[in-house]
Amino acid sequence: MTPTIDNGVNVQALLGAREALTAQPAAARFQWRATSEWQRGTHSRSTIESFHGLGAEQKHRQPYRYDTDHPEVFAAADNGATPVEMVLVGLAGCLTAGIAAVAQNRQIALRSVKATLEADMDLRGILGIDAAGVRNGFEGIRVHYEIDADATQAQIDALVAQSQKRSAVFDILANPTDVSVSAKKV
Amino acid sequence: MTDPRVINAVIVGAGHNGLAMSAELARHGVDHVVLERGAVAQRWRAERWDSMRLLTPNWMTRLPGWHYRGDDPHGFMSAAETAAFISSYAAQLAAPVRTHTAVTAVQPDGAAYRVDTSRGTWRTRLLVIASGAYGKPRVPRLAAQLPPGVAQLHAAQYRSPAQLEEGRVLVVGASATGLQLAQEIRRSGRPVTLAAGEHVRLPRLYRGRDIHWWMHEAGLLAQRIEDEEDPARARRLPSPQLAGTPERATLDLQTLRAEGVEVVGRLVGVRDGQAQFSGSLRNVCALADLKMNRLLDGLDSFAARRGLDAALGPVERFAPTLPAAPPKLMQAFGTAGAFGTVIWATGFSPDLDWLQLPVFHADGSLRHDRGLVAPGVCMLGLPFMRRRQSSFIHGCEDDVRELGALLLAHLRGTPGRRRWGADIQPFSEAMPTSG
Numbered sequence: 001m002t003p004t005i006d007n008g009v010n011v012q013a014l015l016g017a018r019e020a021l022t023a024q025p026a027a028a029r030f031q032w033r034a035t036s037e038w039q040r041g042t043h044s045r046s047t048i049e050s051f052h053g054l055g056a057e058q059k060h061r062q063p064y065r066y067d068t069d070h071p072e073v074f075a076a077a078d079n080g081a082t083p084v085e086m087v088l089v090g091l092a093g094c095l096t097a098g099i100a101a102v103a104q105n106r107q108i109a110l111r112s113v114k115a116t117l118e119a120d121m122d123l124r125g126i127l128g129i130d131a132a133g134v135r136n137g138f139e140g141i142r143v144h145y146e147i148d149a150d151a152t153q154a155q156i157d158a159l160v161a162q163s164q165k166r167s168a169v170f171d172i173l174a175n176p177t178d179v180s181v182s183a184k185k186v
Numbered sequence: 187m188t189d190p191r192v193i194n195a196v197i198v199g200a201g202h203n204g205l206a207m208s209a210e211l212a213r214h215g216v217d218h219v220v221l222e223r224g225a226v227a228q229r230w231r232a233e234r235w236d237s238m239r240l241l242t243p244n245w246m247t248r249l250p251g252w253h254y255r256g257d258d259p260h261g262f263m264s265a266a267e268t269a270a271f272i273s274s275y276a277a278q279l280a281a282p283v284r285t286h287t288a289v290t291a292v293q294p295d296g297a298a299y300r301v302d303t304s305r306g307t308w309r310t311r312l313l314v315i316a317s318g319a320y321g322k323p324r325v326p327r328l329a330a331q332l333p334p335g336v337a338q339l340h341a342a343q344y345r346s347p348a349q350l351e352e353g354r355v356l357v358v359g360a361s362a363t364g365l366q367l368a369q370e371i372r373r374s375g376r377p378v379t380l381a382a383g384e385h386v387r388l389p390r391l392y393r394g395r396d397i398h399w400w401m402h403e404a405g406l407l408a409q410r411i412e413d414e415e416d417p418a419r420a421r422r423l424p425s426p427q428l429a430g431t432p433e434r435a436t437l438d439l440q441t442l443r444a445e446g447v448e449v450v451g452r453l454v455g456v457r458d459g460q461a462q463f464s465g466s467l468r469n470v471c472a473l474a475d476l477k478m479n480r481l482l483d484g485l486d487s488f489a490a491r492r493g494l495d496a497a498l499g500p501v502e503r504f505a506p507t508l509p510a511a512p513p514k515l516m517q518a519f520g521t522a523g524a525f526g527t528v529i530w531a532t533g534f535s536p537d538l539d540w541l542q543l544p545v546f547h548a549d550g551s552l553r554h555d556r557g558l559v560a561p562g563v564c565m566l567g568l569p570f571m572r573r574r575q576s577s578f579i580h581g582c583e584d585d586v587r588e589l590g591a592l593l594l595a596h597l598r599g600t601p602g603r604r605r606w607g608a609d610i611q612p613f614s615e616a617m618p619t620s621g
Contacts (some may be wrong), residue, residue: 006306140465140512158476165384174465176455 098163249346321537347374353526364531379475383452394499
């Protein structure tokens with residue numbers, strides 16, 4: 001079937017990749033990387049450049065840098081987004097990319113896709129204030145989409161549901177992940 | 187009798203599939219034997235829980251030339267009634283069944299197969315695997331991480347709530363089995379948590395008719411696997427949330443929650459003596475609701491096209507599954523108020539350890555093309571093997587007729603490897619196809 005709508009997602013390439021990687025599971029093994037360096041106070045700068053996948057080292061078109069810091073209400077300099085906010089950036093980026101790709105595959109033209117994300121957190125967790133049942137991280141995340149597209153509400157609901165089902169960041173947040181951190185004196 | 191006994195066909199398993207194939211081979215005059223490790227319909231007799239009933243109504247439960255003759259066509263057979271139904275079919279056929287004869291190994295033997303059993307050896311040209319799709323309980327790897335004091339059993343070992351310890355029960359799996367066990371155990375007075383991943387929600391009755399009546403009438407059950415866009419996915423789909431009760435009641439996550447079952451997300455981890463549940467519960471419920479509504483839309487169009495609307499109840503839509511907000515993400519094992527028992531309602535694989543042929547994928551699943559396994563070898567009864575109804579009792583009729591024709595062609599040396607499909611190749615030059 002020839003695509004008649006274009007959300008700018010190369011679905012043929014994605015479907016081709018799905019077929020190729022079914023036959024070659026080794027090439028499907030990716031590794032994502034970031035480096036980070038402390039600046040001052042709670043300010044850090046992270047750089048994203050290389051990753052591994054399709055059996056080879058890969059590089060972004062250019063390095064991307066992200067500043068993270070704490071806001072002024074924490075008596076910090078606010079040189080960037082709070083790290084927990086970066087998590088929301090990742091979730092929004094992942095879910096919205098999924099919506100665009102699924103829409104393209106289903107021949108649904110998108111005019112606008114806007115997301116609002118909210119995450120609740122009880123600061124007593126990270127401050128070490130003893131309070132039963134309070135965790136460091138989010139108590140929950142709510143994502144709300146406003147989508148303008150040639151589709152029914154049920155089709156839009158299905159886009160959003162399918163995008164969650166196939167989202168890496170949704171999975172990272174909704175399911176446990178083993179995290180190991182090591183350090184070396186230099 | 188001296189070993190090996192030589193015969194044209196060996197059928198492994200005297201359940202409905204094996205017996206129907208026996209009838210088909212007999213019709214064509216092929217000498218054969220049906221080897222059964224226990225009694226006829228063994229799994230229905232001894233390997234399911236006490237209250238289990240078929241998910242298909244009695245009128246639908248039929249075999250070639252054999253059907254339900256009772257006075258409750260809309261009811262659902264118990265496991266014992268199903269065993270009796272299959273046994274009377276076997277008796278009526280006078281099928282050549284050797285009971286209490288367990289197959290221990292099948293190996294290539296020139297252009298034939300050698301079948302070792304607990305009662306001697308056979309040499310056969312044709313082999314029919316009818317030992318069932320649900321022989322080997324599947325348990326997720328993380329079962330090994332549960333604390334030692336927690337009782338664990340698979341749905342295959344569950345019989346009734348009476349066998350369970352006091353305390354909260356975690357049922358893992360949201361297919362028909364998981365939901366039925368959760369409901370029964372809750373009704374016995376125990377606290378129950380159900381961990382639900384992706385699932386298929388269906389109403390028992392829709393517009394006054396059984397959902398399987400709809401699926402049957404609309405031709406959905408007869409749909410062929412080759413017409414599916416994603417056959418692997420179609421085969422992986424969990425069994426729909428249904429129960430066959432006298433009340434013909436719908437059983438879904440809403441029903442369970444109303445009865446006091448706590449519904450949580452998929453069990454995704456065990457850490458520090460705690461079960462961890464996925465935060466994806468809302469989305470898997472949304473996916474199931476959307477999928478159910480698309481199916482009902484399709485059934486409504488079918489009814490309108492066929493001019494059935496006047497004979498049916500009004501169009502219905504069911505309340506969306508709204509998980510309790512927020513669903514629980516962690517729960518301890520072992521201590522007071524925590525899980526004392528875990529029941530794995532996580533499905534089955536066929537038990538084919540005895541099949542010593544190079545016919546398995548790397549993950550241990552059987553390689554086959556719509557039931558054709560190797561020259562002269564076929565499987566029966568896998569979910570969506572040839573049609574959506576392949577794993578249903580009534581579904582064996584079409585499969586047995588079509589696969590039986592291919593077996594006969596093989597036996598008679600009808601030329602054409604082509605008939606076996608592109609995926610089916612002889613194992614080696616030592617064992618050529620008949621072509």
